[in-house]
Amino acid sequence: MTPSPIWATPFLDDHHRALAARLAEWSIPHVEEEPADFGPPVRTMLRALADEALLDLIIPAAGSTLAVDVRSVCLIREILAYRSGGLADTAFVMQGIGTAPLWLAGGGALAGEYLDRARQGRTIAAFALTEPDAGSDVAAVATTAVRDGDDYVLNGTKTYITNAGIADHYVIVARTGEAEGARGLSAFLVDADTPGLSAETQDFVAAHAGGILRMNDMRVSASRMVGAPGSAFKLAMQTFDIFRVSVGAAALGFARRALDETVERVGSRAMFGKPMAAIEGVQSKIADMTVALEGAGLQVYRAAWSKDAGLGRCTREVSMAKLVATEAAQEVVDTAVQLFGGAGVLRGSIVERLYREIRPMRIYEGASEVQKLVIARDILKPRS
Structure with a gap:
């Protein structure tokens, strides 16, 4: 690819320009852009991204500064989009979006295990926020999470969820009711094989791994709550x-x-x-x-x-x-x-x-x- 004039601006440091030069020459694995099953190509791409240490830049390791260099993320996305199309770009960024709430909330032993696997490209992450009647208006989320002893029982539908159906785990936002609107939302870390959770693919204008998640009396341990009760909106915005x-x-x-x-x-x-x-x-x-x-x-x-x-x-x-x-x-x-x-x-x-x-x-x-x-x-x- 041709070097971008933007890369020479004062907004980037030498290590950003070195990253851009390295990625411009990186042998990105060839994957089918419009597969019948997105799972295999996404996993191939994630393993390659991990081998190139690119996932390290969006999933901070435990004990690190717990920060993401946004300029590096931007360079990686620009170059992946230019050279390899939407699948590579989406696979990369969704590992970050699907895991960020875990380390932003303070991590912990459970989160550390999930973050390590995602950073190594061994699992696919996803973040489930959008609903049929709640997109840009996060306060309109209607999925409910009702406390029942040591568990929460979730019911509702998410839509347009990237990696729905191929993800190994999801961060799902639901209404726990601590307050009205956005302040009454909490997030839960949910494995894909949890009983009561089902996925249905959607066919987008661009080839994209995504679809609908349905929760039908899905029971999740209270220990699976990400952060404090009512903190999901803050985590999502962060x-x-x-x-x-x-x-x-x-x-x-x-x-x-x-x-x-x-x-x-x-x-x-x-x-x-x-x-x-x-x-x-x-x-x-x-x-x-x-x-x-x-x-x-x-x-x-x-x-x-x-x-x-x-x-x-x-x-x-x-x-x-x-x-x-x-x-x-x-x-x-x-x-x-x-x-x-x-x-x-x-x-x-x-x-x-x-x-x-x-x-x-x-x-x-x-x-x-x-x-x-x-x-x-x-x-x-x-x-x-």
């Missing part, structure tokens, strides 16, 4: 604070690949007796794609730098990065499809796959419209 900006980085990777493919296409294809690259209208579109992409990259890595610099939650910066990068990437990939013409909508072509990969990114982990609300509310809140 998790998304770490990983949300990296959604923008993955979008950069998809869009950068689309731009490079387009540059090659217009340089080799003739139209009206001359190369497409010589047509001023095409040149204008290439310029627009480049400007949008590089501007979005600066937003992403500024937000990641802010997180790593310890400047707080950086809510506005992270939301701006996610919003700008995913919207810009959609524009870049759409333009790529347009310039490819009929070949751009041919099922299985690179830009067609990129088009399907990029579209959901404007929705998950906070839709673009929600990010605008977050940004505006942060700007409008009273200043002391």
